[in-house]
Amino acid sequence: MQTNRSMPVLLARFAALVLGALPAMAQDDRPVVAAASDLHFAVAEIAEAFSVETSMQVRLIFGSTGNFSRQIREGAPFEMYMAADESFVAGLHAEGLTRDEGDLYALGRVVLVAPNGSSLTPDESLDNLAQMLAEGTITRFAIANPDHAPYGMRAMESLITKGIWDDLQPVMVLGENVSQAAQFALSGNAEGGIIAYSLALAPEASTRGTYALIPEDWHEPLRQRMVLMNGAGEVAEAFYAYMQEPTAREIMERYGFVLPENE
Amino acid sequence: MDWTALWLSMRLAGWTVAVLLPVAVLMGRFLAYRSFGGKGLVEALVMLPLVLPPTVFGFYLLVAFGRNSPVGGLWQNLFGHQLVFSFEGLVVASVIFNLPFAIQPAQRGFEAIPAEVREAASCCGMSPLASLWKVELPLAWPGLMTAMVLTFAHTLGEFGIVLMVGGSIPGETRTIAIAIYDRVQAFDGQAAAIMSAVLVAISLFTIALTYWLSARMGRRLS
Numbered sequence: 001m002q003t004n005r006s007m008p009v010l011l012a013r014f015a016a017l018v019l020g021a022l023p024a025m026a027q028d029d030r031p032v033v034a035a036a037s038d039l040h041f042a043v044a045e046i047a048e049a050f051s052v053e054t055s056m057q058v059r060l061i062f063g064s065t066g067n068f069s070r071q072i073r074e075g076a077p078f079e080m081y082m083a084a085d086e087s088f089v090a091g092l093h094a095e096g097l098t099r100d101e102g103d104l105y106a107l108g109r110v111v112l113v114a115p116n117g118s119s120l121t122p123d124e125s126l127d128n129l130a131q132m133l134a135e136g137t138i139t140r141f142a143i144a145n146p147d148h149a150p151y152g153m154r155a156m157e158s159l160i161t162k163g164i165w166d167d168l169q170p171v172m173v174l175g176e177n178v179s180q181a182a183q184f185a186l187s188g189n190a191e192g193g194i195i196a197y198s199l200a201l202a203p204e205a206s207t208r209g210t211y212a213l214i215p216e217d218w219h220e221p222l223r224q225r226m227v228l229m230n231g232a233g234e235v236a237e238a239f240y241a242y243m244q245e246p247t248a249r250e251i252m253e254r255y256g257f258v259l260p261e262n263e
Numbered sequence: 264m265d266w267t268a269l270w271l272s273m274r275l276a277g278w279t280v281a282v283l284l285p286v287a288v289l290m291g292r293f294l295a296y297r298s299f300g301g302k303g304l305v306e307a308l309v310m311l312p313l314v315l316p317p318t319v320f321g322f323y324l325l326v327a328f329g330r331n332s333p334v335g336g337l338w339q340n341l342f343g344h345q346l347v348f349s350f351e352g353l354v355v356a357s358v359i360f361n362l363p364f365a366i367q368p369a370q371r372g373f374e375a376i377p378a379e380v381r382e383a384a385s386c387c388g389m390s391p392l393a394s395l396w397k398v399e400l401p402l403a404w405p406g407l408m409t410a411m412v413l414t415f416a417h418t419l420g421e422f423g424i425v426l427m428v429g430g431s432i433p434g435e436t437r438t439i440a441i442a443i444y445d446r447v448q449a450f451d452g453q454a455a456a457i458m459s460a461v462l463v464a465i466s467l468f469t470i471a472l473t474y475w476l477s478a479r480m481g482r483r484l485s
Contacts, residue, residue: 028434040449059433062445075330075345076430179448186450204450 031236032077033058034068036084036224037144037177038108038151038196041204042255043082046248047239053247056235064177066148072097072229079229079236082243084108084178084196085150086225093227102227105243106257109216110154111200113185114192115209122192122212126162132191133167142173142184142193150222151178155194157219185209197256224257264457267434268442275350275438276418279357280411283365286358287410291369292399296381313363317423324356324428348430353438356424364413372406373399405476412476416469419462 035043040062051057058080069088072078073095081098082105083089089102112129114120119137121128132138143159144152152174159165175181178196185193186208200211228240242248249259294306312320328335328346338346346352376399384394400407422440429436431445439458446455 032432037448061431061433061437062448063431071348071430073330074325074347075335075339076348077344077432177448183448183450202450208450 028059029233030057030059031079031233031239033060033080033082033236033239034072034076034078035060035062035082036065036068036150037062037179038084038198038224039082040179040199041202042198042252042257046243046251049247049251050239050242054238054242056238058235058239062177062179064144064149066150067177070148077231079232080226080240081229082224082226083150084222084224085153086223088150089225089227097230099228099230099232102225103244104223104260105226106224106252106259108151108154108222108224109197109256109258110151110158110194110214110219110222111197111211112192112194112214113182113200113209113211115186115188115190117188118191118209120191122210124212124215126158126164126214129192130162130164133164133171138168138171138191140173140184140190141168141171142175142181142190142195144178144181144195145174145176149175149177149181151194151196152181154219154222155181158194158214161218201254201256264454264461265437265439265442265446268437268439269458269461271350271434271437272419272439275353275357275421276415278354279361279418280415282354282358283361283414284407284411286362287365287369287407288395288400290366291403291406291410292373292395294366294370295373295376309366310363312360317360317421318427320356320360321424321427324352324424328352328355328428347428348432348436350435352428353425353436356428357418357421360421360424361414361417364417365410368406368410368413369403370406372403372409375406376402405479409473409476412469412473416466419465 033043033047044060047058047060065084065088068076068078068081069083069092072081072092081089081092086102086104089098092098093101112122112126114122120132129138143155146152146156156165159168173184173190175184179199181193182195182199182205184190185195186205192209194214197211197213199205226240226243228236232240252259290309294302325347326332328338330336330339330345335346342351346355380398380402381394384398385391389397420440421438422444425436425438425441426444429438429441431437431441437445439462443455443458443462446452446458
């Protein structure tokens, strides 16, 4: 019987294929650093310099500050947490999940961006945005989700200060974090958005549009704090220290961050 | 191209298939041959992941396996790390989420075996195990293969659950689907395009394989 022979052979082949995929469970002990999305390009560059200089490596993951703090509460195995807003670090510290209260590492800024070819021309006062909104020419406008992303909260506050938050609601699209908001805002599918200055300055984004800095007194400050978690090892400690050294500080400044001592 | 992520997805799919193969054989066979009160309910439960949003499922998993849950606590004590945000956690999620893709085609495969064939096997003095190995599996294998191939392909495409319980850790929970999402957010359209094309190719291949298998199964029955 032909099937009787071919079936076990095929099943065995398939099992071999599947089992072949099983090994290689080698433990990766490079520490995981959870960093706010506005750091996407800046901290990636710093981690690169860190590994060249020290031949130690970290695994970077980027996302919304609020999501990371939720995941840390749920037991995520991060060794270092770089928040876009210090209140999230304070919350985790109060629950005893962090080593200490951490350090302020940067002050962030928000910018109004418009992609190339958009009818919106970014200006610091947001006048052009308000005018176009009144004329009904804004069809989509992107910010990060203000429920859990600090840059979304600051964008919301800026728009409230300008008095156009309510009018923008019908055209608002929310990114899960600020780099998704930047992707929405600069993809050409929206007239613009409010994103992190550091993302607007990144080469990957700066060629796609124009920006204008929003006055810093229009919103609460973006006091960005980092902290080591309880389980942090030596490599994470070294990276934490490296963040405060000249190389890292120079990179952070290049991405538009104001550094704590230079306030 | 994030090879680590592709390899991780392959491993996740491999583990899911390995765990689900015996489950598919036992459950598929059971559901195909037996009728009992509440069978409809069991079949509905098996099919539930097909219609349930992954976010609902991800939410329940976080509740059930999180740090403060009994299962999560037991896992932490046994293995020294959390079940959520780990590769093992993804395997658990993936196994449950793929139940319909594994059991349903297996059940169809067993159902396609005429009752007389099984009766003949037992009349010939074959034990149930011998009957399963020598008669039923050879006849039901297109269904089982379809089940395994579908499970493998579906695992590669999983996104919502992984996003909720994974945490996108490179080499542990950053699957290829999550890597594409990350690359798009980083304005790295080129990497996203390459990885997407690879996934399209793999998916197309597996779907073609399942069609070919079911055509074979159809021919055998006619």
